[in-house]
Amino acid sequence: MKDPKGMATRRDVSIVLCGQAGQGVQTVETLLTRILKTAGYHVFATKEYMSRVRGGANSTTIRVSGKRVSALVDRMDVLVPLNAGAVAHVAERLSPQTVVVGEREVVADEAIESNRTLAVPFTEIATEIGGKIYSNVVAVGAVAGLLGLDLDAVATYVQRFFAKKSSEIVANNVKAVQGGFDAIGKLDVPNEIRLTFKPSAKVNDELLLSGAEAVGLGAIAGGCNFVSSYPMSPSTGVLTFLAQHGLEQGVLAEQAEDEIAAINMAIGASYAGARAMVTTSGGGFALMTEGVSLAGMLECPVVIHLAQRPGPATGLPTRTEQADLELALYAGHGEFPRILFAPGTLEQAFYLTQKAFNLADKYQVPAFILTDQHLMDSYYNLKAFDPARTKVEKHIVKTTKDYRRYELTRNGISPRGIPGYGSGLVAVDSDEHDEEGHITEDLDVRVAMVDKRLAKGEALRKDIVRPELVGPKDYKRLVICWGSTYHVVKEALGEMGRTDTAMLHYSQVYPLHPSTADLIGKARKTVAVEGNATGQFRKLIRLHAGVDVDEGLVKYDGLGFTVEDVVEGLTEIINHQ
C-alpha cells in the first residue's frame, strides 16, 4: 500500500472526516458519497461514532475509486478534522502522506507529521455566508476541490439535495460548497490527491445504500408485512426504514413496549398469516429468547434480524462486534431447529433477508439474519437488486374440517393453516401438544413431537447456502470468515497476493454447509477471522463440522476490521507457521 510515486498506481483515495456529534459529519458523508457516485466514481463509506447526541468524536471513512471498493482501511489520504479534538481521535491513522484540511488552529496539531496541511477557514467562510451551521458544507466543497471534481456538477447536486428547504437555505448551501471549493483553489494542493481514475456512467445506474436499507428492502422483497420492534442501536435503522415505507409497501411497523412484546406480536402476526419480523440487537434479543423458544414450539415462522454490537450487557452501544453468534445459536430453552444467515455483502443482505422469509415459512422455524453495526452503517454502490430474482414462496394451506395443525409427517413439516382460511380450526400451544394442538402430558406424544420438530431441522439441510470460496481452488491456506468481514478479508487477500491462500466466507453459519469438513480439511493451514474475542465461529465449526481451524485472528475493540488489520494479522500468522 505504501506508494511513493503517488497517484500513478493509486487505486483509491481514502478520505476521513472527523468531528463531534452534532457537527454534521453524517451530512458530509451523505453528500460526498452521493456527489462522488453521481460523478461516476465507486464509493464506500462507513462511520464509527460515540453513544451520545452532542460532542465526542465521530468519524466517517470514505473511499473513492475507479474500481469497486467495499472495505474499510486504516489509511487516510485526506483527513478533514472539523474540530480541535478530531486530530487526536484519529492520530494513530495519520501518516506523512496524509493531507490534512481544516481550520488553521486545528491543522496546527503536533500529531500531524506531514507538512501537507491545508488551512481553510471553514467557519469564517460559513459565517460570511449565513452562519456557522454551513461549515460542514464548506468542508464538502473543500474536499470536492481537492479531488478535482467539477464545481458546477457539485453545486447542482447540492442544490438538488437541499431542494426541499427554503430557497435561502438552498442558496447558502450552494455558496458554502463554492466557498470551500474556491478556498482550496487558492492553495498549493498536492497533485496526487486529484482523482485520475476514469468515472463510469455505469456507476450512476447502480444503487448506493446502507446495510440497514439492504436488509429493509430484502424484508419487503421477502413479503414482510409485519414488523414489531423496540429501538436499539444498531438495529433501529431497519425498523425506521420499514416504518417510513410501510404504508406504500404494505408493512405494518409497530414500536412495541419492549422486545418481549415485539417478538410475541410477531409470532401472533405469523400465526394469523402475516410474514413477520423483528429487528433488534444483543440486549433486546436477550429479552426475546423466550419468544424464540415459543416460535420453535408453536412452529410459527418468524424472521429475526439481530444487528450485533459489543456486549456483555449494554457494552459499547454504537460499536461493532460479531459476538452474538452463540447467543443466536442457543437462544431459547429446549431443542428445536433454526436457520442463521450472516450476510457479508449488501447483495447478500438483500437476497438472504428475502430468502429468510421463504425458509422460515417453508420449515416453520425462526430464521435469523445476523448483521452488525459495521454492516448496518456501511454504504457502497452496487448493481441494482432485481426483485424479479426473488419469489415470495407461501406455504399456507386452506384447512379442512379435520385439520390438525401438528399432524405428524415424515419430514416433520405439518401443513400450516391460518384462522379464517378454510373450514378447520387452527390451535397452537406453548405446552407440549397433540396433533390437534391441545395440551398433553402423554409422554409418548412428547417424544413424537420432539422428533417431528427435529425432523424439520434435518429437512432444511437441503436448503443450506454454500459458503463462497474466493481465490485459488487448489489453496494450501484457507482464511475462513463469516458475516460482515467479507469485503475486508477479500481485499486483504488480494493485497497480499498469495497464490496459495483462499478465502471461505459463510453467509449461512447454521446449519453449516456439508462441504465444510472437506473444504477445511483440504487446507494445510486454516485461520478464522472474526470480530469477537473467543472465536465463536471456530468453535461452531469444530462442534458442527468436526474439524479444527488452526488459528484465529480476532478483533474486539469495538471497531470493524480494516484491510491493514487483516493483512498484518494474517502475515504474522503465516510467518509463524
Next chain:
Amino acid sequence: MATDVFEMGDIDIAWCPGCGNFPILKTLKETLTELAIDPKQLVMVSGIGQAAKIPHYLKCHFFNGLHGRALPPATAIKAVNPKLTVIAESGDGDMYGEGGNHFIHCIRRNPDITNIVHDNMVYGLTKGQASPTSRRGFKTPVQVAGVILEPFNPLAVAIALDASFVARASSGDREQTKEILKRAIRHKGYALVDIFQPCVTFNKLNTYQWFKDHVYYLDDSHDPSDRTAAFARATETDRLPLGVFYVHPKDSFEENTQMYREDKRPLCERDVDVGRLAALIDTFKMAG
C-alpha cells in the same frame, strides 16, 4: 345457531371441582352462542395458568402462548386479520403480573379485542402464591406473614389510561356476567372484563361467600361516559362494584395504523407489490 357449537364433547378439564373457572367457561360459551359468533372466526388467546387453559375447552381457533404474553399476539392477530373476533383470556397473575407492562400498553394501543381476566387473587397453577390482586394480609406459603403489597387495581389503572371499555363481573352471577361480556365483545376497541373467580383450592380468603358479601352492582345512576365517576367507583374498596364502569368509543389500533384506510383486505391476504418495490429500489440510484 346451535347451542353446542363451542362444545368440545367429553374432554378432561384440568380444573378442581367447584372452581370458579367452570361458570366462566359456561357463561362465555353461552355469550358467544347468543352473539352468533362463528367459531371459525374466533381466536382465543391466552397465557399460562389455570385460567389460561380455557381455550382448550372451547371449540375455536386458539393461541395458547407464554405466561403473561397473551396481549401482544392478540393485538397482532387482530391487526393482521381484522375480520376475526379476538379474545385474550387469562388469569390475574398472567395479565397483571407477568404481563403488567403489556396490559398498560395494550390499553394505550387500543386494539379491537376483548380482554377477560379471571381474577382469583391467587396463583392457582403454581399452587397458591400471592397474585397482584391478592388482598393485604393474605397468607400463602411464600407470603408467610401475609401479603404486604398494595393490591393492583386493574380497573382504576385502565380508567386512568383512558381504556376504551372497562367492566367487572363475578363468576357467581352468570346472567349479569353474560350481559357484560356481550357488551364487551360487541364493543369496538380494547375491552377489559375483570371477572371475580373463587379458587376453592388455594384461596380460602376470597371464597364464593366472600365475593357475595363484598360486591354490588352499579345502577342506572352511573354514567359510563363519566371518567371521573368511573375512577371513583373503581377505587372503592369497602364493597366492590360490578358492571360496566367506563366506555370511551374511539378508533382502534388497526384503524389507526392506516393499513386498512384504502385497502380493506387483511394483511394476510396481501402480496408484495413488485412494482412499488422496484420503484423504491430505484430511488437508491438517484442520490436525491
